[in-house]
Amino acid sequence: MKKKEVKEYQRRKQMSWSNIFYSNQRLDLLVIAISGAGIYACLEVLKFIAEEKTEAPTALLKIVGAVMIFAIISNFISQILGLKANNYDYLMSDQAGKDNCKFNEYDKKADQFTKYVGVMNWLSYISMFSGLIVLITFFAIYF
Numbered sequence: 001m002k003k004k005e006v007k008e009y010q011r012r013k014q015m016s017w018s019n020i021f022y023s024n025q026r027l028d029l030l031v032i033a034i035s036g037a038g039i040y041a042c043l044e045v046l047k048f049i050a051e052e053k054t055e056a057p058t059a060l061l062k063i064v065g066a067v068m069i070f071a072i073i074s075n076f077i078s079q080i081l082g083l084k085a086n087n088y089d090y091l092m093s094d095q096a097g098k099d100n101c102k103f104n105e106y107d108k109k110a111d112q113f114t115k116y117v118g119v120m121n122w123l124s125y126i127s128m129f130s131g132l133i134v135l136i137t138f139f140a141i142y143f
Contacts, residue, residue: 001096001097005096005097006096006097008096009092009093009096009097010093010096012089012093012096013090013093013094013096016086016087016089016090016093017090019082019086019089020083020086020087020090028075028078028079028121028124031071031072031075031124031125031128032072032075034128034132035068035069035071035072035075035127035128035131036068036072038064038065038068038128038131038132038135039065039068039069041135042061042062042064042065042068042135043065045061045138046058046061046062049061054142056138056142056143057142060134060138061135061138063134064131064134064135064138067127067130067131067134068127068128068131070123070127071123071124071125071127071128071131072124074120074121074123074124074127075120075121075124077120078116078117078120078121078124081113081116081117081120082113082117084109084113085110085113085114085116085117086110088106088107088109088110088113089106089110091106092106092107092110
């Protein structure tokens, strides 16, 4: 490897370390906050329906709550996978100019975990938006 490439990987190593730290500390606050609010709304409406003995179906609200919980869980899993991806990227950058076998191994693992992060993020986003749409539709129909 050329010196320029090694320097680039050293820079990438530093950036990967920052990303590991960042991934470890953060959650996607928007998904967590909106899904948490959706769960709270479902629980409050279920409580209202039980107290007022209204005819609104509760099964739909329970499903929405479960979908919102899934959004939070999949978001959490994506954070863990992101940490793994950044860790392998860090290890790969550390191998620049050394062992090509390890370099390629870490590169493949980093790419693999990055793909998993993307899948889990999309599952989280789709779950959150689906839950919101159904919850808003429920309110529009029954209240």
